[in-house]
Amino acid sequence: MPPNPNPTEVRMPHEPTATDDRPLLILVASSYWVLREYILKSVSARYRLWLLNPTPPTWEDPYIVGHTVVDCLDLDKLTAAAREVAREHEVAGVFCYDEVYIEISAQLTAALGLPVLDPDEVARCRDKAATRKALREAGLPQPASTAVSSLEEARAFADRVGYPVILKPRNLGGSLGVRKVERPEDLADAFAVTDGVRMGGIRQFEDYVIVEEFLDGPEISVECVLRDGECTPLIVARKVLGEGPRMAFEEVGHDVDANDPLLTDPVMVETLQRAHEAAGFTNGYTHIEFKLTPDAMHVIEINARLGGGMIPYLGLLTSGVDASLAAADVVAGRAPTIEFPGPLRAASIRFAYPPYDMEITSATARTDLVRPPVHEVRLGTQPGARVRLPPYGLARCGFVIAVGDTLEETRAAVADPDRFFEFAGTPLDEAP
Structure with a gap:
């Protein structure tokens, strides 16, 4: 992913003022600009953000009040950097949405003496074997x-x-x-x-x-926020999987309907509550995945973070619910903001992939094709990037989003994502 639309531009972070009474959150790692900027845009409206990151900020500058360059995988160094921040500012919580850093962020939260997130709860969710054991013992359907x-x-x-x-x-x-x-x-x-x-x-x-x-059936995910053990579902996303031996388990897109009946389905609501209770997860945010078979809703994974694939952004576009802000609220020790101001709509996202493993030499996005119901076309790669298709790598090189009144309308608009992008490159060897 390109690190910044203007990588040579130097911007100073926002300077806090005497009247800036927004609580301060420590943000552990920022990840890719294209897929994550919407999160910081939402959260920084209510919270000051101090970024702890392995590299200096670029695109993050408009959304942060300060930063520290630190090895975010070294708990001692991460804790020392956070305590330096805490000496000058009252820290309300630790915020993280990156899969790589979510577990160490929970450990940092404990080291700072903050109540959310609990490192044991997060570790149990990160470990698929431990999650399976807990869910099975609770009597929830499992493969x-x-x-x-x-x-x-x-x-x-x-x-x-x-x-x-x-x-x-x-x-x-x-x-x-x-x-x-x-x-x-x-x-x-x-x-x-x-x-x-x-x-x-x-x-x-x-x-x-x-x-x-192997369970045969459609796959969905649910974005949930939890406070004091009470689980509230925010978004249901229906997965679109790829085809062929290499792409069969790649999530090539998601469909979100603000009127999805599963959001209020009594069996789903009860299953979500029981699953989190079984995992011992009481405060925080989760992205929980299901396989729907004719006989049961099978919990496949519980991830203690915001969903990827722009799912929270699709929720914002379809119902107005701000999942990113709700996640920040709960780690700050506040009641999460849960509002669905509407209008209630539908949205589909499809990701762009190169035709084969390649080193990108050129990449373009057809932004001229953006007209309703197509809402947005974004490029997510740049020349020089070495891209390997699954299962060897993460190969999303852009996305197209459509927003409309029905999923039939939005799915049709993004049915051929390749027409929105052009990639050229030098082939790589098949093996990693």
């Missing part, structure tokens, strides 16, 4: 699954539950390394892919690969 450290263990489990099976890393996100294995003879290659995928800075388990029963 059969186990964590394994070897191909032999994976094969024994797959033989027991039957093919197809799913392989996934125990604590990664973004569908990295997720594989569907149809036949026993395909297991070894798939296991090697899943076992070999890493995301820098995320702790490793000896039994790193999850093997689980």
Whole structure:
């Protein structure tokens, strides 16, 4: 992703004034400009933000009051930097939306003596095996699954539950390394892919690969905010998955309807409450994923962070609910802002991908095609970027969003995302 629309431009952060009584949040890492700016725009309207980041700020400057460059994966250094900030400012909470840093952010919260987020709760959600165990013990529908450290263990489990099976890393996100294995003879290659995928800075388990029963049905996710154990669903997103062996588990898009009946469905509301109680998650924000089969709503993952893929932004566009602000409120110890001012609409997002693994030499977005119901077309890469398609990498190179009165209208508008983008590049080797 491009770090900044004007990378050579130097901008000073907002200077706090004597009348600026906004509470201060420490923001751990800022991530990609294209996919995250909407979060800072919302949160900075109510909170002063002090950024702790591995690199100096660029695009973040208009939204922060200060920053510290620090290794955000070193808890001692991160804590020391945060305490320096706390010596000069009263810190209301620690805010983080990045998968890589969410667990250490919870540890930082505890080190600063703040009540939210609880590091044990966050760690339990980050660990798919621990989540599965907690949900199963609570009697919630779950696919059969186990964590394994070897191909032999994976094969024994797959033989027991039957093919197809799913392989996934125990604590990664973004569908990295997720594989569907149809036949026993395909297991070894798939296991090697899943076992070999890493995301820098995320702790490793000896039994790193999850093997689980394949469930057939549509996938959804729900954005939830929790305060004192009470779970409130904000957004339901219906996943659109890719096709072909490499893209089969890639979320190539999402559809959000503010009138989605699942938002108020009694079974869904009860399942959300029970799932968070089972995981022991009482205060914070979650992105929880489900597989809907004919017989049950199966909880697949509980992620202790804002949903990716611009899902909170789609919620803002369709109902006016500001999930980013609600997440910031709860870590600041406040009652979360939960408002749906409307009008209630529908939105679809589709992501752009290069046709093959490549080093990008040119990339353009057809912004001239932006007309209702197409709301926005954004480029998310630049020349020099080395892009590998899943399961070896994160390859989203842009997105197109449509907003309308129905999902039929918005889905049709973004049905061919390739027409909004042009990519050229030098092919890379297939293997990572």
